[in-house]
């Protein structure tokens with residue numbers, strides 16, 4: 001019995017590797033991010049648990065979220081162009097934002113800026129349900145198709161202006177914004193649960209990654225994490 005079970009396990013692993021030529025590169029990237037997280041803990045006082053995020057990033061095939069001609073670059077720790085003057089964020093930043101959101105598997109998350117759908121897929125592994133809004137229709141539609149093909153059934157998308165959040169499914173345990181407004185949109189604070197976390201880059205040129213927590217008395221607590229560079233949150 002033992003032998004049969006082991007042999008079956010080996011077959012499954014072999015199949016997964018055949019299916020996914022990028023498995024090794026992806027795991028190397030996750031190792032790199034793990035080391036960078038350790039540095040960030042010292043530099044920024046990052047206290048959020050990161051193990052679940054690293055596991056999620058080890059699963060999501062980033063190469064399936066970039067244009068086919070760029071698949072071979074997907075596991076460099078860099079942002080990449082996805083057309084329409086937009087980019088898929090740098091993997092370290094995706095990991096950091098996901099960690100700062102401190103998502104539990106029972107929770108509901110809003111993402112603003114679906115883009116390629118990659119960050120949404122990572123959030124989909126971490127959360128119960130993900131709602132993601134994209135303003136550029138062709139990007140949002142392509143991402144929706146891709147997420148559905150890859151089986152991320154708990155990730156829901158729509159086309160719209162994320163300044164308004166997605167009120168129909170509010171309130172959210174966490175909100176992750178992947179484009180930078182010049183100030184934090186009120187609707188996003190309103191759609192956050194008590195105890196919820198909003199992770200958002202803020203600023204025109206000099207942007208800071210900010211975490212906003214909504215406290216029991218309805219007030220918010222804000223902290224700046226690191227300087228970042230995101231595309232602007234447009235209207």
Ligand code: SAH
Pocket residue numbers: 086087088089112113114115116117118119120133134135136139160161162163178179231232233234235
């Ligand atoms: N999370 C994405 C990163 C995409 S870059 C990924 O993993 O690939 C930011 C995205 O935000 C772009 O696709 C851009 O079109 C979108 N965006 C910009 N302003 C927006 C707005 N007001 N509402 C919703 N999406 C917006």
